[in-house]
Amino acid sequence: MATALDLQIHEIDDWSCCGASSAHPTNHTLGIALPARNLALAAEQGADEVVAPCAACFNRLAAARHEIAADDTLAERMSSILQRDFKNDVAVRNVIDVLRQRAARIVELTAAAPEPKPLSQMRLAAYYGCLLVRPPEVTGFDDPEQPTAMEDVIEACGALPVRWNMAVECCGGGFSISRTASVVRLSRRIIRDARAHGADAIVVSCPLCHSNLDFRQAAMELRGEPPMPVFFITQIVGMAIGVPRDRLGLERHFVATDPVLADATAAAAAAAADAETKRAAKRSSAAQKARA
Amino acid sequence: MPRAESTSSSHTLVAEIERHTGIDVRACYQCGKCSAGCPMSSEMRHKPHDIMRLAQQDRRDELLDDESLWLCITCETCSARCPNACDPARVIDMLREQAAAAGRGPQQRAIRAFHDAFLQQVRGNGRIYEAGFMVSYKIRSGALIQDVANAPGMLARGKLHILPERVKDLEDVRRIFRACEEDAS
Numbered sequence: 374m375a376t377a378l379d380l381q382i383h384e385i386d387d388w389s390c391c392g393a394s395s396a397h398p399t400n401h402t403l404g405i406a407l408p409a410r411n412l413a414l415a416a417e418q419g420a421d422e423v424v425a426p427c428a429a430c431f432n433r434l435a436a437a438r439h440e441i442a443a444d445d446t447l448a449e450r451m452s453s454i455l456q457r458d459f460k461n462d463v464a465v466r467n468v469i470d471v472l473r474q475r476a477a478r479i480v481e482l483t484a485a486a487p488e489p490k491p492l493s494q495m496r497l498a499a500y501y502g503c504l505l506v507r508p509p510e511v512t513g514f515d516d517p518e519q520p521t522a523m524e525d526v527i528e529a530c531g532a533l534p535v536r537w538n539m540a541v542e543c544c545g546g547g548f549s550i551s552r553t554a555s556v557v558r559l560s561r562r563i564i565r566d567a568r569a570h571g572a573d574a575i576v577v578s579c580p581l582c583h584s585n586l587d588f589r590q591a592a593m594e595l596r597g598e599p600p601m602p603v604f605f606i607t608q609i610v611g612m613a614i615g616v617p618r619d620r621l622g623l624e625r626h627f628v629a630t631d632p633v634l635a636d637a638t639a640a641a642a643a644a645a646a647d648a649e650t651k652r653a654a655k656r657s658s659a660a661q662k663a664r665a
Numbered sequence: 666m667p668r669a670e671s672t673s674s675s676h677t678l679v680a681e682i683e684r685h686t687g688i689d690v691r692a693c694y695q696c697g698k699c700s701a702g703c704p705m706s707s708e709m710r711h712k713p714h715d716i717m718r719l720a721q722q723d724r725r726d727e728l729l730d731d732e733s734l735w736l737c738i739t740c741e742t743c744s745a746r747c748p749n750a751c752d753p754a755r756v757i758d759m760l761r762e763q764a765a766a767a768g769r770g771p772q773q774r775a776i777r778a779f780h781d782a783f784l785q786q787v788r789g790n791g792r793i794y795e796a797g798f799m800v801s802y803k804i805r806s807g808a809l810i811q812d813v814a815n816a817p818g819m820l821a822r823g824k825l826h827i828l829p830e831r832v833k834d835l836e837d838v839r840r841i842f843r844a845c846e847e848d849a850s
Contacts, residue, residue, distance in 0.1 A: 389791040389832045394739060395783035398761045401685075403845035407787070410841060454844040456837075507741035508754075517745050543704040543740035550802065550812065551779035555738075559704050588815075625822040 374611045377482060378475045385415050385423070391433040394547030405447070406454050408437040412465070413457045422464040424471050426607075428579030429546070431467040432504035432512065438465050439511045467505055467512075468578050472526045472610060479529040479610060486615035488645050491637035492532040497609070498572035499523035499534055500563065502582045503543050517541070526606060527576060530613035537570035539563045544585040553592065560585045561593040564601045573633050574602040576609055588627045600628045677723045685759050692749040693717040699743030699753045709733040713743045713753040720756060729764040735776045737761075766849065778805035788842050791832025795825045 375382050388411050397404025412434060415423045425431035441448045441461050452459045472479070483490070501520055509517040518541060524534035544563060545556030564586060567575050577583050587603040595601075608621045623630045674680060682690050693714070700712035711719060711733040719728050728734065734757055743753040765777075782802040786793045803809050819825045832838055 387833045389838050390787045390793055392787060393783070395780040396787070398737075398739065398758050399765045399780055399784065400845055400849050401758060401762060402848045403784075403842065406841050406845050407838075410837070450848065454841060454848065456840070503740035503742070507745045508752075509745055543738060543742065545704075546738050546740065547779070548738055548776070550799075551775040551806070552736075553811070555705065555708060555736075625824065627818065627822070 374607055374614065374616055377614055377616070378472075378478055378610075380471070380475070382424070383418070383420070385411055385420070386418055387414060391430050393429045393433065397433070397436075402450070402454070404433065405437045405440055406451060408433040409441065409451050409459060409461075410455055410457075412438060412461065412463050413455055413459045415463045416460060417457075420463055422466050424466045424468060426468050426578075427581065428467070428502060428504040429581060431465065435465040435511050435513075436508075438463075468606060469501075469505065469522045469526060472606065473522045476525055476529040479526070479614060482614035483529065483531050486613065489638055489641035490531055490613075491634055491641050492530050492609065492613050494637040494640040494644065495573050495633070496533045496535050496571050497527050497604075498537050498567035498570065498575045499527055499540060500544075500567075500575050500577050500582060500586070501541050502577070502579055503541070503546065505578060506541055523576065523578065523606065527609065530609050532609065532613070535567070535570045535572045537566055537572065539566040544582050545589075546581055546585070549581065549585055549589065553589070556585050556589055557592050560589055561595065564590065564593065564595065565598075568598065568601060572601070573637065574604055574630075576604050576606050578606045580605075590628050602626065602628050602630045602633050604630065678720050678725050678728075679723065682720060682756055682759060686752070686755050688750075688752050688756055690717055690720045690751060690756060693721065693747075693751045694749065696748065698746050698748065702742040702746050704740060704742070705736045705738055709736050713737075713757070716757060716760070717751060717753055720760075728760055729767065729769045734761050734764060762849070775806045775808060778802055778808075781805055788839060790829050791835055791838040792830050794829035796827070797829060 389407065391411065392404055392407040396407055412423065423434060425434055438461060441451055448459070448461065501523060504512075506512055506514040506517045506520055514520050515522050520541065527534045539562065542563060543559055545552075545559040549556050564575070575586060577586065583603055583605055586601075590600060603626065608623065611621045612618065675684075679690055682688055695714055695718060697714045699717070700706045700714045703709075703713050706712040711728070711731055716728060716733065737754065737757045739754055739758070741754050744755065747753065779802055782798055782805055783793065785801055786798045790797075799812070803811070816825065
């Protein structure tokens with residue numbers, strides 16, 4: 374997908390964990406220093422920007438960059454803690470931001486992809502969660518309460534974003550293991566709201582949101598309700614631009630994606646056939662007129 | 666953020682919060698918007714606006730010994746919506762840091778076990794080794810059988826790795842841990 378979108382992505386050599394939801398609540402400095410090490414490595418390795426495929430990683434990297442930029446004393450402390458000449462000159466971006474910037478290219482590739490196009494028949498709930506959009510001064514998202522960047526990407530893929538209420542509500546994040554009941558409570562209301570607003574599936578841009586909404590769905594006791602598939606945004610883009618489906622990791626989900634994709638594929642094929650019939654009818658009536 | 670000069674005694678919680686975070690908790694006028702949007706407030710005894718009030722009143726023990734701090738999930742909704750830029754999420758982080766350093770209260774054994782096991786993995790490997798993390802978490806939290814039945818499904822989907830992945834320059838990561846601990850103390 375990256376190649377098709379002219380993106381050059383290199384893994385930061387010897388990256389380390391950003392400390393996620395555990396470093397900053399127990400040691401604020403550590404919560405800055407761990408992501409700062411990755412930013413320093415990226416700079417040394419010649420990167421202009423870092424893109425994090427996880428909302429929490431993005432948030433911690435962006436928070437570190439933001440706090441260090443705003444505080445000269447902290448910047449000095451970081452250079453000494455990291456024992457590196459740290460200039461804080463690498464931009465931090467999230468996947469939605471990167472994809473949205475290439476929306477025109479996605480539209481082109483989607484148009485050129487072979488029929489049928491199941492996404493044209495899919496109604497998708499764009500779920501941002503917390504750490505992509507908050508705190509607003511750190512993440513720089515379009516709107517912290519009503520963001521639309523993910524909807525833009527979904528539309529570029531030819532799918533239909535739904536309007537719903539839970540796009541920026543918390544899924545329970547880092548409590549998946551330590552307080553599962555809270556995650557189940559919070560994630561269940563997200564799934565129910567998506568369904569109530571007509572979504573066939575939810576789209577996320579964070580592996581932890583994905584895990585909570587997908588893996589923990591079995592514990593939600595959604596009695597009698599059909600399962601709600603959860604896609605990562607890059608899977609949606611991949612499908613739209615014609616990346617073979619077996620390369621998208623769909624088999625690694627807990628909630629099966631096949632039924633919703635099969636329904637949408639059938640609907641797309643029917644819609645394409647219908648459009649073809651109409652075109653044929655138009656052609657024949659035009660031919661009759663020409664004869665007459 | 667500019668640090669305002671404190672007019673109160675330097676030992677009060679108000680002054681301490683101001684010194685460490687630059688936040689003036691006295692600016693909180695208890696509108697309750699933070700607690701209204703908080704996904705965890707229904708499970709908390711002290712909701713975010715209560716925490717701000719207790720901080721204003723210097724009721725340190727009630728804050729540090731209560732589990733509410735540890736139920737904050739850091740979704741940042743409170744801070745994004747606060748009309749007075751009081752940043753409750755940052756205040757809660759700082760209070761947790763204090764409680765953790767002082768080893769206070771029962772404070773949600775499972776949540777603390779999670780943070781400790783997580784950071785032990787980062788210190789030990791530079792990254793998270795899921796299997797090692799789960800063992801360490803289970804020993805610390807006592808939740809021995811939780812999620813065990815899910816392990817085969819996780820393995821089959823390639824979500825758990827058998828062997829740990831390590832950072833090459835582990836000493837670099839460990840030095841950062843040591844430096845940050847010194848910095849905090």
